[in-house]
Amino acid sequence: MAFGTPIPSKAHRFAGEWWSMSSEGLLTQATVLEVTELSAGKVAVGEFFRRMLDRPAYAAVHAENSAVRTGVGSENGAGNGNIYWDEALRMTAPAGCNAIYLEIYCENLDGRHEPVAATRIPVRDFLVLPPGGLHRLSYRLFDTGPATGNKNGMVNMTVKRLDGP
Incomplete structure (x- = not known):
């Protein structure tokens, strides 16, 4: 089981310093990925009074x-x-x-969508298989609000490389 690392809550920061973390495990050419979001478990919401997620939620996957x-x-x-x-x-x-990022968003009481949990998925975790190979992965999610960095559930997914190195 691989564990992600905490990431910032704003999507526009994904393209910044987080992409220059390491040259290890970089993609040598553009690669088409099929990421299947299966499920997330034990995701909590709330800044001070934490409770299990009880609102509609969706996942967003970012790569630059x-x-x-x-x-x-x-x-x-x-x-x-x-x-x-x-x-x-x-x-x-x-x-x-060198990584793709996953964020889970839910609708708050005002009807706006806010990120509640996120993780970083290193490219090297799914480069070990040839194109067409399916890799099942689970990652630790982390809070994206005021308590950034606190553990906040798990996400289960599969990644398939459709082309690339």
């Missing part, structure tokens, strides 16, 4: 200038912190990319 998102999860309002998507997303990870 490429971003895709799932539909709203199937466990809306269940209050158990578990979300099921089972939705395949296609995206292009550019050459030089």
Whole structure:
């Protein structure tokens, strides 16, 4: 099981200093990925009074200038912190990319969408398979609000390289 690292809550910061963390595991050419968001579990919301996610939620996957998102999860309002998507997303990870980022968003009481949890997925975790190979991965999620860096559930996914090195 691989663990992610905390990331900033604003999507526009994904293209900044987080991409220059290391040259190890960089993509040598643009690669098309099929990322299937299966589920997330034990995701909590709230700044001071934490409770299990009880609102509609979706996942967004970012890789520099490429971003895709799932539909709203199937466990809306269940209050158990578990979300099921089972939705395949296609995206292009550019050459030089060393990680993709996943954020989980939910609708707050004002009707706005806010990030509640996120993780960083190193490219080297799915470069070990040849194109067409399917890799099942689980990552620790971290808070993206005022308590950035605190653990906040897990996400389960599969990644398939459709082309590339």
